[in-house]
Amino acid sequence: MKNYRGISPDLAAVDGHKRINMDKLMTVICFILLLIIVVIPIVMIIYNAFFNEGKLEINMFLEQIRDKKNLEAMWNTLKIAVFATILGTVMGVFYAWLLGRSDIPAKGLMRALFNIPYMFPPFLGAMAWDMMFNGRSGYINKWLVQLFGLSSMPININSVWGIVFVEVSYYFPFVFMQVVSALERMDPTLEESARIAGAKQRQVIWKITLPLVKPAISAGALLILTTSLAHFGVPSILGYAKGIYTLPTRIYAVIYNSGGSFDGIRQGAALSVMLVVVVAAALILQNRILSSGSYDIIKGKSMRPTLIKLRGAKVPLFLLAIFTLVLIVIVPLVMIVLISFLKAYGLPLAFKNFTFAQYQKVFTANGTIAAIRNSLFVSIAAGIICMFLGTLVAYVVQKIKPKGKGVLEVISMLPYAIPGTVLSIGVILAWSGRIAGINLYNTIWIILVAYMARYLSFSMKTSSAALLQVHSSLEEASRVCGASHTESLADITLPLIRPAMVSGFFLIFLPAMREVTTSILLYGPYTRTLGVQIYSLRDAGMIPQAAALATVAIGIIIVLNTIVTKLTKDRKGV
């Protein structure tokens, strides 16, 4: 009977006699809010890409896709995303296996360290690498020239490959984290049976372990691919100077160069349509290549897997892991901190050139303080609103199951696949006076609206997963005990999913604090966010000051992350 439970004549439907019932009300609210937050901006982009003042005008769009610069940007976007995905996946799987399945020493510490690149804002990493290996003025480049008497700079990070390198070092944790947890939850008897059946260690890895974690690999790879396609920070910091554009940076350039005029924004909308098509094509392609059934071999409880002895390879592999960590975590961090103490960018990194003046500026300048305040406000507000709205959508989809719940689910997940740059353009088009006279442009509210659209799916996912754990009989039992629908929601369901709601908040709050892609197009004179402020300081040539603010930002992020990990660790599971 369980199979039928919840298909149609369920609790929700039973309340159908009252004229206004809460289920219907919640469903309607969901649809209206999603319409405002998600659907309108997206519709506005498509409309403005093809229509002008109510008339179909396809020429502008065709012009844009024929433009050589745009085509080149598209090609770069694809190239960078594909290589970043392949290399990041290989790297992620390799280290996941090394840390999850081999007897490499200092595992706990290494795992913690390998998660750092994930919280490290990639555009700060790009800044650090640019300081070291800029084709003209990179510190390490200059040092190498001096040391070996070279005639030109040996490494140029301001290239497509440079961008790929930096993206790989900050995106490989997507795959790493997924695969490590899959490996840890995998039933070790599956591997042991293969050994008993006569397979060699190497065969077990290729024929059993890897195929079993393939769904995890594929999920992580997909995340790298979509993130890289939509990414603004790294290509903009490394590519801008050399005229290397990707679609997101090209969109920014087009709008920036036009001074924010409507024509510029329309061109941006046309490019956005291109970018969305590229992302959609990539998603479909990935689906084709990596589509695989999910296996039910991964158990919920953790087991002790058999560890593979590395023997002679132990020390070299350990050193390789340490080297990787130093290269992608320590070196950029040290570089940013060192530069932040410099009196002026370009001076040698010597003690006599060091000063605290940059930090003094950071903490006294109005712009910086305002930026931190803005970021805190928008991130917390977006986190709280999305936490409730996401839970509401999740409840409607999982428990009420109205007609059109599929539509609801798709709409709320849509922004997840839509690049932040594109979303910003949609938000600009929608909320700068063209609809019902609402003009939020240049205010903090437009950033908030964009963040809400961008991050709603995060909280919806966590709340959805938690709601699935709350068996319907729990709510039914309270109904039978005499609780009304509202009371059983308040007494039973909400307390049970509260931990998930809280972690949904932090999942939004943390990335929003370091966000730059969306807000770079939306900020006004008084509404810079932390990311935008660092970006513009650097853009204005005040690199040491940007580095100082970046150091502060990294400090804030590390502190917040530690708090979150502590908080979510000892929560009571359902």
Added chain:
Amino acid sequence: MANVKFDNITVRYGTHTVLDNFSLEVESGKIVCLVGPSGCGKTTLARALLGLNKPESGTITVGERCLFDAKKRVNVPAEKRNIGIVFQDYAVWPHMTVLENVCYPLKKQRVEKSQIKARAMHALEQVHMTEYANHLPNQLSGGQQQRVAIARALVVESDILVMDEPITNLDAKLREEMLLEIRMIQKRLGATILYITHDQQSALQLCDQMAIMQPDGSLCQYGTDEDIILHPANRFTFEFIGVSNFLPLVRKPDGLYLDCGEAFAYSEAVPEEAKNGGYDLGVRPNDIVFDKESPLRARVDSRVFLGSEYNYFLSLGQKQIRVQQSMLDARTKGVANEGETVGIRFVNSRFYPTEKGGRTV
């Protein structure tokens, strides 16, 4: 005290009809066991009574009170029906302590604060869970959680209690204890209990009346347990309640035979309709006795001592049949040994038309 009356209830999930014009009247103050194979609609019926699903047609009344009437558009919401429930998966709220779980229904019924705790502790006492009052459910075993669920259903002292497989997770001894406890509680409260189970043993032990449901969701027999064991309404009831042997009866020119790979002449009395064969002879293991005179000769394959009886597997021709011999019988007549050939006689046989493609065990 109140009786429960289902009248022409139809429940559909999508295109799947679970209950089709189902009617049943449960007498007031009785323990009625609703027995049927899993998937037959027992739980669906209970959910209709509780107000957790909505039938398409029919009426449900408890005593004088109409809870559901499709025609008059009456549908009392679940929280106003005042029926106690023990769910199969306990549905103990994981974020509340045992005591909070049991207090919750009283709070929702606006019972006076001073009484709540005393009544809750009393309910916990009845299920021997007082010492766990301040535990969280995840600190309890499945059986203990089940007892909390029972206490939570008892605490409001409703006229009607629904129990959906409430004791499946308890060990044998505790199960017996709980069954006695349920019986005592029923006597004290005079409540009507609808007890859903697929386990005929506990049903037999507990019930005043039994309702047997067939796999298609229809009611096939309603009566006392004795009635159902001694006079099963059809082959399904006979087969479902208790263990049974079936032997096909065939007509040959010179008389009736049991077709067991080889044919055995069958000379006992047979009802008129079975005289031309095409029927199965059904007999319970304890209705087969050893009889040296009998022409039915079977070989003893195995014998197991079960404490109060012996359980045999015999080969009659190609067919394996099960025989139970009581201790008394074994003492007076002796046991049969493995490998021995014995004569058997059927004491109490029933005859049912052979099912096409059906099992004849």
